[in-house]
Amino acid sequence: MPKIESPQSLERYREILKSEREKYRATVSVCGGTGCQAHGCEAVYRALEGELSARGMKESIELKLTGCHGFCEIGPLVVIRPQGIFYRQVKPEDVPLIVEKSVLGVEVVDELLYQLPDNGKRMVREEDIPFYGKQTRLLLKDNGSIDPRSIEDYIVQGGYAALAKALFEMDPDGIIDAVDRAGLRGRGGAGFPTARKWRACRAATARDGIKYVLCNADEGDPGAYMDRSLLEGNPHAVLEGMAIGAFAIGACEGYVYVRHEYPLAVINLHRAIEQARGLGLLGKNILGSGFDFDVNVSLGGGAFVCGESTALMASIEGRIGEPRVKHVHTAERGLYNRPTNLNNVETWANVPLIINMGSEQYAMVGTEKSKGTKIFSLVGKIRNTGLVEVPMGITLREIIYDIGGGIPDGGKFKAVQTGGPSGGCIPESLLDTPVDFDSLYEVGSMMGSGGMIVMDETTCMVDIARYFVDFLCGESCGKCVPCREGLKQMLYILEDIAGGRGTMEQLDLLKELAEVVRDTSLCGLGQTAANPVLSTIRYFEDEYVEHIVEGKCRAGVCKPLLTFLIDPEKCTGCLRCRKQCPVGAISGRKKEPHLIDQERCEKCGICLEVCEYGAVVRK
Template structure:
């Protein structure tokens, strides 16, 4: 069998290759060589210039140029600075960062030290959610081993550069992935974002300049140094360089973690790497960007994936969740699902996010229960626009995206719900209707006996009837009927 190697593993290069609890394994794969190279041959400015040339952009979702971020932090005068690794991965279904930390913790530690060298920080902090016990354990082992080898700590590789790394634990609040909220959480305060500016690069942890990067971003750094910015920038598209790790999930055969060069099309990901849709069903949509992202239709299957194309298509790169949906998925329910998530994960600080998302969710619930109107769809759009326009942080500013993108791309499904009272995917229970076809019903009473709410009536050997006001749409009658006398519409 010939397999096209569509994937390229840069961030995941050592995952599944080394024993993450043996630093020697990592060293055999060039761990800390990039750090060595930086400390012995490059000035901080040269390293930053290399990162800038590579075109690396933040992999946590924002896509901010990493080299530029480092440069800004470097240029702020301060007696103390910090490097923070954002390992508060929280998108539903996403586990890119966890896999990197569990499979190759040293790549992150090494990159943090390089960042510290560049910006003038000698303390690194890893903010990781406490729900990642194995990643925490492996990070702790890795830090200890690196310290024993002198690859972290004082006077690293005889260069005079000191760098230590500490762990900080999060309680799994999604909003703490937002860098100002993350910093407040590390300071022991409530995990709430604050208005930017000031950006963490200027005033971050304990008011000191702080460079926050995501795990995957850091994991790319050593390769850029070892292989060179030119090598790295050859991979990807014009404005999005390198690769992106995606957690591929949903109605797809090969669920898993993939790393593809920027510019790979959704079709390649879904059909070649992902092995197509489960049970040969019809592809409907792919959701990227997690709760802040959007749902793309089959029209976008041949769009090369990069930061800008996804935004243009009404979604976003996000941290790398990619959920595939098939013809059985109701897009109104999908929007509702994501909103439920943001609703629970909103910090509650600003009104549009705290109350606005609640109201959006209530309108969506109304639609999925068959009580929606065409005006409700308009109201969803209007409210979504205001929430995006007025929310304090990225969470609120992007929380209506699943609603807006599903309305934009699947308006017919919304209309079917509100105008015809039908859920085309058959997911919204309240909109289902079971009926008994008189001509086919033999009066066997099987449905009558199995109905849990007594909604079916009828004489033996005569056609039965379903009282729609009592029916809870459980579908038991439909399954039990041996004569196909029950229809579902």
């Protein structure tokens, strides 16, 4: 395929591709996201491939491995279009039946349909399932229908039309104004107005005429995989957004900084760049407009701190990934000391959407100050684990209960953690908080890049704070004192409290230290590192006090505070716990009540798990 040299030829090419696809009677999409890969979607895909070719249907049925569909809990997912039949937990042995009934015929395979948990009703189509019904999937809608390995697939679905429009129908200032009117704010977490960032970088003078646009794909929050899924499932949307941004800013070169732990994202991104270059959608004189722009991929080594803008730039330059002070903004002096604009994956993916939809239409979604949608990875103690895209302003309750299906196994909700290690834990009393940048900040958390971890009463809030501080201790770059030393001392205090050695003075010290770390750290990592501690103290101080004063962990997580006892009334003397105890702490003869030696007990809880008579109690 020769390079596309004008927007007209792009449209012609799109028409050709569309007519080529008319031969297909139906499309079978297998979710190839990381979640479904783990569930074994590759085998399902191969089985479908074999079945379709055995039946001689390869020419009439389109089969593709797409990006993440979102409902990772019940993968592997298979969707048959145009009917829109949605099958879950598909195994290779289900494939002949699916092809027989739903591809050849017009029936559905009942057993593979999603079942409502409360009344067992089976749902045929994706949009009928409550998990999808309450979402507004603007960014993710193509994820389930595009083969990320094929630029043609992206073009058929309207891809690169926004770039053509931006290059030929708009001027750079007009694009920035459009993004401004759309009210787009950075999806990396802090919510800085994107247009303001772009304008500053456009206004900055480059000494040698070179400016950069960067894409931050160094997603590192525990439990978060939004950017990963976007890059894996729809890399061209990110590239198109970057090209539009580069044109608006006046940049000629771009970098995607992506973690090397995301192998599929890296492969798909490289392939997408090659394909876009091949068609002249990246490189010199894009679509004959005279605008040059190319994208490089820079692999991150897995340091959380490299998601910080200046550390990221240092890392691309080949230096230690360490933040520097930002009194001179990166818009003026960033990568290689040249004007640089950095946005997150999801922010870039929003850009083509804004150009295609129009700012006004885009701004209809969301709240007054937070526009558009936000993708969250909904994980933890939640029934419907997965990737959800919701309009800004939806309440946490709607996300957790209507989309997420609530807490599984009859558990009781305790808190939801947003914003990863920089965010905070939000209690049940604040579940009606609207999800937007400012409201989440007000309640002591933050939007973050979109991790949402749901916790139930088996989660100890002291332990959660300890977990995040421990994570940050290892991920801090170690440059500035408050972050490096402060986090370490915070961890010691939290370990003391969780270990039953804490004092009330230590709790006050923890608060004071957390505030100083927040106020004096050099970069965003340190300044927000205290949030998990401050927010858990703010909403769950009683749990801290309980650990210290009563020596009790109500969630049963902090082992040093637990005691395992055997109720002699219930114990039948079956020897089971005695045999299983790894430290030999249980004594007692057959058919006589057993006894746990508290000195030797390691509190592993195995006795509790193996006892069939409910004789072991945890206190």
